[in-house]
Amino acid sequence: MRIPTHHSPGRPTWLEIDLSAIAHNFHVARQTVGPTCGLYPVIKANAYGLGALPIAKTLTAAGAQGFCVAMVEEAIPLRAGGIDLPIVLLSGFIPGLERQVIALDLEPVVFDLDAARRLSHLRASTAPPIPVHVKIDTGMGRVGFDPNQLPEVIAELQKLPGIRLHSILSHLARADETEGVQTTREQLNRLEQAVAPFRQEVRLSLANSAGLLGSPATRLDWVRPGIMLYGASPFYPLRTWQEDHLRPVVRWLTHVLSIRQVPAGTPLGYGHEFVTRRESRIALLPVGYADGYGRMLKGRARILTHGRSAPVVGRISMDLTLTDVTGIPEVKAGSRVTLLGADGEEFIGIEEMADWMDTIPYEVLCRFGPRLPRHHLPYIP
Ligand SMILES: Cc1ncc(COP(=O)(O)O)c(C=O)c1O
Structure with a gap:
């Protein structure tokens, strides 16, 4: 259920x-x-x-x-x-x-x-x-x-x-x-x-x-x-959870905190490492490296919202992450965001996140920060 x-x-x-x-x-x-x-x-x-x-x-x-x-x-x-x-x-x-x-x-x-x-x-x-x-x-x-x-x-x-x-x-x-x-x-x-x-x-x-x-x-x-x-194959990347007949166990979810429209040429976040190339809609997410969303995800990770995928932009900070949602006009403050797991036809697995982090699925799981609430969907035998 x-x-x-x-x-x-x-x-x-x-x-x-x-x-x-x-x-x-x-x-x-x-x-x-x-x-x-x-x-x-x-x-x-x-x-x-x-x-x-x-x-x-x-x-x-x-x-x-x-x-x-x-x-x-x-x-x-x-x-x-x-x-x-x-x-x-x-x-x-x-x-x-x-x-x-x-x-x-x-x-x-x-x-x-x-x-x-x-x-x-x-x-x-x-x-x-x-x-x-x-x-x-x-x-x-x-x-x-x-x-x-x-x-x-x-x-x-x-x-x-x-x-x-x-x-x-x-x-x-x-x-x-x-x-x-x-x-x-x-x-x-x-x-x-x-x-x-x-x-x-x-x-x-x-x-x-x-x-x-x-x-x-x-x-x-x-x-x-x-x-x-x-829910991860021990053989990844040789084999996936599907091939081992396993089921993914964890989803990581958040909500958009706020949205900003910024002009082309706007530097975003610490170090100004990312500068917008066009007028952009940037969604602010209340998640950061204190939660296990590590800094190494910069320039690599994507998130899912409204069944579509959007890139993470700029450096990830302790509590906040930026994502470019210019291509998804429905996104607004409060929209649900999937960091891991399925949203419609789209899916981000712990294997994909491990690749972004240059690590193994074990470490993705073990990095989840203590302040993240864990909601357990019940098992009814
Ligand atoms: C002694 C020992 N046995 C079994 C396991 C479980 O390993 P795995 O998660 O690869 O199934 C571990 C985990 O590292 C371990 O240290």
């Missing part, structure tokens, strides 16, 4: 997040991995900027087995909001946060034994053991034990009271690239060889969205999809 789009009082610029589209993308993941593989959506960084709690509720209703966050504090609003599925803590925890890890009932990823010892030390002997996930570095070159250390690591962990080894995981470095096939194969081989002696005792996880969709052998016991749930 779609509810009418509206904006919150005081802020005419907002994000609209379609929870039904997220549920659809989750079902694509479910159909791809089959019924027995565990699906633990990655909802770190406030679900890539889109609002972790409503998304976690949607994904719980859609059948997620658990969630992944990066940091301890990201789990607090989830637990406070009633999410009681397992939460895996992907980036571990610094000394001093053990009590929070325990109180929030988190399942930490461990990549040094001291972290496991600190937890074990604090876990009451009467409480059930804390499930931990051991990370090994099979080729990402970032975090994790050397696969050769695994027998000692497991032996050490088994001596620690209050800790239970739940799974062994690793992270793919190049599963999104055509040339990455060999690396992915090597990573999978290293993981499988390292865990062979313990295969009956632990569960294995390797796949992110790219592994899940593109490298079936990496699906193993449970998977950690992120970006695909938010």
Whole structure:
């Protein structure tokens, strides 16, 4: 069901997040991995900027087995909001946060034994053991034990009271690239060889969205999809969301604040970098780099209004952006403007915006500023 789009009082610029589209993308993941593989959506960084709690509720209703966050504090609003599925803590925890890890009932990823010892030390002997996930570095070159250390690591962990080894995981470095096939194969081989002696005792996880969709052998016991749930193909620019049967999730909307008619030769905005070449109608938009509409969009971005496209002109400032709407005479103060998403036949995707910003769709999402209201269109299972 779609509810009418509206904006919150005081802020005419907002994000609209379609929870039904997220549920659809989750079902694509479910159909791809089959019924027995565990699906633990990655909802770190406030679900890539889109609002972790409503998304976690949607994904719980859609059948997620658990969630992944990066940091301890990201789990607090989830637990406070009633999410009681397992939460895996992907980036571990610094000394001093053990009590929070325990109180929030988190399942930490461990990549040094001291972290496991600190937890074990604090876990009451009467409480059930804390499930931990051991990370090994099979080729990402970032975090994790050397696969050769695994027998000692497991032996050490088994001596620690209050800790239970739940799974062994690793992270793919190049599963999104055509040339990455060999690396992915090597990573999978290293993981499988390292865990062979313990295969009956632990569960294995390797796949992110790219592994899940593109490298079936990496699906193993449970998977950690992120970006695909938010409507972008992990393979972009090789593949688009349409080819991966995903649905766009986010629209970014605003309203024209005011319109000015200016003569040819008028310099506009900071640095006078843009000068009108003809008499122009310029629409002022209440959005800027403080909202994640970055300065690098200058001279590249376009917006949609009244079903048509208009270029952004001049430098983008903290709270304001200018657009040349000379060709769209219907535009007036209050007209609705789409920065991302569809307006009639026109569409701006996060992929297009990422290209303008010389970055990847992940970063477009993560740059949405905290002052942008997030309106979630409900998911009704
Ligand atoms: C350890 C780990 N697993 C899974 C993911 C999800 O990746 P993606 O958004 O590409 O699906 C991430 C995100 O960066 C991650 O750090």
